[in-house]
Amino acid sequence: MKNNIREERLEKAMTQQALAETIGVSRQTIFAIETGKYIPSAILVLKLSKALAKPVESLFSLEKSD
Amino acid sequence: MQRSFLLPYRFKPVGAVMMPAGLIIWIWGQLKLSQDSIAKVFMGIVPENAHLLKVTILVISFFSCLIGMFFLVFSKEKEEDEYVANLRLKSFQLAAFVQMTFFLLAFLYIFLFKKELSGDAGLELFLIASILLFWFSYISCYQFVLIKNKLQANEE
Incomplete structure (x- = not known):
């Protein structure tokens, strides 16, 4: 699964730390999600969607291998 | 989300010190600590007491290592x-x-x-x-x- 959290975050001029504090995780977790090392749970996906004010489908998309 | 059975973060640094320290002392005790070396440090100690002292050091260091490992494994991160x-x-x-x-x-x-x-x-x-x-x-x-x-x- 790929995501464009980084692009959306930068568009909103948010730092990783600010986004992490908004959704209640560590900055390392945001880094791991943005780099595709960690696929977040549904709860975190919904929190990200709310924090970035974007629908889930525009933040995450499936790849052929999924 | 429930995160059960984890100790507070303050236990982690304690474990990070206790585990390696206990392990090093235990290995040193097994390899280098003899009744003769104890007798050299504590002059006049009877052999039975020297043996008891060695066993005490080994037991304390081994359990320090185990308890330190427990703290290290089962304590929360700063941001869990x-x-x-x-x-x-x-x-x-x-x-x-x-x-x-x-x-x-x-x-x-x-x-x-x-x-x-x-x-x-x-x-x-x-x-x-x-x-x-x-x-x-x-x-x-x-x-x-x-x-x-x-x-x-x-x-x-």
């Missing part, structure tokens, strides 16, 4: 979240895999080369080694991934 919980699970899986591989290879070695474990002491040592292997594998994997991710995140 689902990524950390997921990493714990993956590290447990890897540790279980390493331990099972060790068991299989050890029994295969014993079977193929007809090497019997030397009595109860040999069996105890084998079991202690396999238990410690599990926890060392867990701590190594967990800390390696966590520290690597932190460093990479800080580089950005």
Whole structure:
């Protein structure tokens, strides 16, 4: 699964730390999600969607291998 | 989300000191500490007391290592979240895999080369080694991934 959290975050001029504090995780977790090392749970996906004010489908998309 | 059975973060630094310190003292005690060396430090000590002192040092250091390991493994991170919980699970899986591989290879070695474990002491040592292997594998994997991710995140 790929995501464009980084692009959306930068568009909103948010730092990783600010986004992490908004959704209640560590900055390392945001880094791991943005780099595709960690696929977040549904709860975190919904929190990200709310924090970035974007629908889930525009933040995450499936790849052929999924 | 519930994160049960984890100690507060303050136990982690305590464990990070206790575990290696206990392990180093225990290995040093096993290899270097003899009744003669104790007698040199405590002049006039009777051999029975020197033996008792050695056993006491070994027991305290071994249990310090175990308790330190417990603190290190079962205490929360500063920022405990689902990524950390997921990493714990993956590290447990890897540790279980390493331990099972060790068991299989050890029994295969014993079977193929007809090497019997030397009595109860040999069996105890084998079991202690396999238990410690599990926890060392867990701590190594967990800390390696966590520290690597932190460093990479800080580089950005």
